[in-house]
Amino acid sequence: MTETRFTAEHEWIRFEDGVATIGITAHAASQLGDIVFVELPEAGREVSAGEVCAVVESVKAASDIFAPLAGHVTETNAAAVADPAMIARAPMADGWLFRMRLADAGALAELMDEAAYAALVEAA
């Protein structure tokens, strides 16, 4: 089962086979412009929902990335660290940021679905 949810902070979270993958949305990537640097959490870190756990920097802006839900970071995208431009090229595919095991997968339901997120972007 694959389920993709979104946050008001313009992150996406895809839940698949018990693992959640997190990245920034295409809207966020286009707002940031050229991405030149990314700092990701260490694998093994415990994060709580809303905690700052990564930074994505463009030429002009530094943007904090928040953990969408509580959990345990299992993996980070080394390819995106080596080539941060990848995040803007494919924000919802190869440009993912990190993976985590959720403390409570049921909390996903509290986040926005695609239609609700599209409406939020539209209203912005």
Added chain:
Amino acid sequence: MTAELLLTDAPNPLRETPLAALHRDSGARMVPFAGYVMPVQYAAGIVAEHLACRARAVLFDVSHMGQAWVEGAGAAEFLESCLTADLANLAPGRQRYALLTNAAGGIDDDLMVGRLSPTRFLLVVNAARKAADFARMAATLRGDVTFQPDENRGLLALQGPMAALALPEAAHLRFMDVAEIQIAGTACVVSRSGYTGEDGFEIGCTGDEATKLARTLLARELPTGGTVTLAGLGARDTLRLEAGLCLHGADIGPDIDPAMAGLGFAVGKRRRREGGFPGAAIINAALTAGAVRRRVGILPEGKAPVRAGAAVLDPDGRTIGAATSGSFGPTLGAPIAMAYVPVEFSSPGTGLSLDLRGRKVPAVVSALPFVPHRYAAQA
């Protein structure tokens, strides 16, 4: 994600330049800057626009900058009462970089002064400072001199190694020449200068004709194929930082004197002897004695961009200064910054470190500019 745009500020109400419609038609992202809504970038993005300026030729709208005419038999003498440059000996057809200083020896603004005739000068000042500069200068007018801000004038900057190929009308100008030149039927004031470290021109004309002039220049073909392309204020900032050029309000300001800033060249030799500008005694003494703190380039290790405000630490971990500008330098593919540090830490190669969000990052002092200037031949 919370984005904090570091380039912008937002005083109200925001004004537009004569090229606002062209920007919107060209896919610009418009942001508030110095009281104007300005293009920070176009669809290509800051990095591509920056690299196009280093490789080819790009066009910036800088119509938000202040332009003013100063005319009269005593114009040079009046300007010397406010500014540091030797303007009495500035030949007609030449332009000079100058500082508007205050009584404490600080830099209230930096500007370009072009002499179009023995009695007629054109000033180009920073957008964020123009109201204050012009009010102050108008208040100290004397004799037969007239001072006239030209609020509706347009200003374009054509910059890059192919700029002269795109503007054959002005290709005869030497670096820092200024002349009245017709471009496709529009009367322009063209100087061979800029704010990118590259060869190029700044081109003023009436606001009514600015869009037509911009479209003419954007249609000009380059030898590499393609035409002149637009670049926004984001690329302008990264280009000037690589070129080691100061941004007023960041790297220089009312509490920074020219000696600290390394801008002694803006104080003419005769002006150092004779003074006659605000703060002259303080500034000339500082230039003679040498500054105890100096503006330097900073090259951090790694890829994390340094932003203005980041603390600079000495090898013992003591805070000795702060970054005044910082960004990713697209030509270098690495972060770059400028900072003020005590003179004993100012030699290129000196090892320092930076506090980046609580993380200590090693850095070295770098000579400025980070990217060598490639201006047209001097006089």
